[in-house]
Amino acid sequence: xxxxxxxAARGDQPACAQLYQRFHASVRRVAQGYAALGTAEVEDVxxxxxVRAFRELPRLQxxxxxxxxxLTIARHHAYALxxxxxxxxxxxxxxxxxxxxxxPALPPSLTLERRVAVVRALIEELPEGPEKETARLFYxxxxxxxxxxxxxxxxxxxxxxxxxxxFRARVKRELLARLLAAxxx
Amino acid sequence: MDETGRHxxxxxxxxxxxxxxxxxxxxxxxxxxxxxxxxxxxAHEDGAPDDAFGLxxxxxxxxVEVSSRPAREDAVGWARVRRRLNAPxxxxxxxxxxxxxxxxxxxxxxxxxxxxxxxxxxxxxxxxPLVLELMAAARLPDGEVRAVPEDAVLPPQxxxxxxYHASESANALLVREAPGVPPQVLGRHTxxxxxxxxxxxxxxxxxxxxxxxxxxxxxxxxxxxxxDPAALEAVMAGGQVPPDAVQARLRLRVxxxxxxx
Numbered sequence: 001x002x003x004x005x006x007x008a009a010r011g012d013q014p015a016c017a018q019l020y021q022r023f024h025a026s027v028r029r030v031a032q033g034y035a036a037l038g039t040a041e042v043e044d045v046x047x048x049x050x051v052r053a054f055r056e057l058p059r060l061q062x063x064x065x066x067x068x069x070x071l072t073i074a075r076h077h078a079y080a081l082x083x084x085x086x087x088x089x090x091x092x093x094x095x096x097x098x099x100x101x102x103x104p105a106l107p108p109s110l111t112l113e114r115r116v117a118v119v120r121a122l123i124e125e126l127p128e129g130p131e132k133e134t135a136r137l138f139y140x141x142x143x144x145x146x147x148x149x150x151x152x153x154x155x156x157x158x159x160x161x162x163x164x165x166x167f168r169a170r171v172k173r174e175l176l177a178r179l180l181a182a183x184x185x
Numbered sequence: 186m187d188e189t190g191r192h193x194x195x196x197x198x199x200x201x202x203x204x205x206x207x208x209x210x211x212x213x214x215x216x217x218x219x220x221x222x223x224x225x226x227x228a229h230e231d232g233a234p235d236d237a238f239g240l241x242x243x244x245x246x247x248x249v250e251v252s253s254r255p256a257r258e259d260a261v262g263w264a265r266v267r268r269r270l271n272a273p274x275x276x277x278x279x280x281x282x283x284x285x286x287x288x289x290x291x292x293x294x295x296x297x298x299x300x301x302x303x304x305x306x307x308x309x310x311x312x313x314p315l316v317l318e319l320m321a322a323a324r325l326p327d328g329e330v331r332a333v334p335e336d337a338v339l340p341p342q343x344x345x346x347x348x349y350h351a352s353e354s355a356n357a358l359l360v361r362e363a364p365g366v367p368p369q370v371l372g373r374h375t376x377x378x379x380x381x382x383x384x385x386x387x388x389x390x391x392x393x394x395x396x397x398x399x400x401x402x403x404x405x406x407x408x409x410x411x412x413d414p415a416a417l418e419a420v421m422a423g424g425q426v427p428p429d430a431v432q433a434r435l436r437l438r439v440x441x442x443x444x445x446x
């Protein structure tokens with residue numbers, strides 16, 4: 001994958017195609033977490049994300065950072081599209097900095113496999129109820145969009161987005177704790 | 186400092202970013218347990234704290250990976266991205282869809298039956314002539330793949346898949362011609378003797394018709410292996426296909442609202 005990313009950064013189109021096919025579903029999934037976005041808008045986010053990523057790929061400092069960087073671009077685009085013009089301006093400023101991101105070595109407690117296990121455990125730990133149902137449907141089953149989950153559960157779109165954000169914040173809290181613990185030693 | 190009410194906020198975030206040892210130690214322990222206040226701070230994207238720890242990316246990578254659903258082919262999405270990048274109008278198909286498309290191409294477009302024009306030939310000194318034929322199928326918006334005859338009318342959502350027959354190894358260019366615009370080189374290919382799908386490495390090469398309107402001609406122009414590369418380079422640079430080059434053409438018409446050839 002690292003070689004593919006390097007080739008794509010040099011403008012190699014088959015490599016770009018390969019990256020698109022490998023990551024489009026993940027990018028789409030990030031956008032689908034915003035219930036305010038309809039199907040066409042989600043596809044817009046996917047397109048915008050890859051166009052931006054391929055244009056700025058030569059600035060990415062390490063291939064290891066690619067997937068996280070790509071998903072962050074997707075989240076920024078999705079967030080901006082679901083909000084107003086001011087949010088879009090802030091996102092533009094923020095994204096201008098993203099390509100400079102480096103890829104510090106991760107502690108063993110934060111490998112992708114361990115992080116996935118953290119997500120599973122956090123869903124499992126949630127008390128039975130609507131929060132758990134929403135997290136399970138969106139993250140574990142991974143088929144319905146936030147908008148479709150809102151329709152299925154008879155909820156407002158913003159309620160589902162908020163639940164997903166709350167759960168995501170829980171994941172971030174757990175990951176930050178592990179990062180800091182690794183620094184403490 | 187009273188630690189009991191200490192939660193993540195802008196000030197503590199700054200201290201963490203500066204790796205203040207006491208703050209790092211405190212929050213390593215504090216965040217190991219659920220904390221609604223800190224989670225509310227981390228959830229607040231508007232006015233977002235700088236993501237100095239790369240938390241957003243770490244979280245998203247894990248969250249999209251957790252379901253591990255197999256990704257489906259998205260040739261149309263890629264074709265759109267590629268167009269936005271102002272690159273030549275191409276689309277790639279790979280994996281399961283490519284296999285289906287290749288089989289359909291082979292069945293629906295038999296060599297010699299779909300060739301739009303008489304085969305074009307060129308003879309290297311002392312050698313047999315290079316014979317070139319071009320056949321096509323289109324992947325339509327409903328996912329169906331159908332054979333495309335000369336002068337077929339296609340919707341702009343179609344992706345055209347090409348198959349060639351070459352009598353010997355050759356270097357080739359795929360060129361798009363349309364009235365009123367300069368010709369555009371879509372790609373460079375190495376042709377092998379026999380009948381094959383036109384490919385880019387592992388992927389089936391195709392041409393997206395998105396945003397096209399009216400007459401479009403796809404030209405596969407080839408030079409036998411060992412030919413002077415200058416002719417190929419000249420076409421690469423300008424797109425103009427010399428009339429005496431070995432070429433196979435497929436003329437199409439793109440019209441909105443047409444669902445099938």
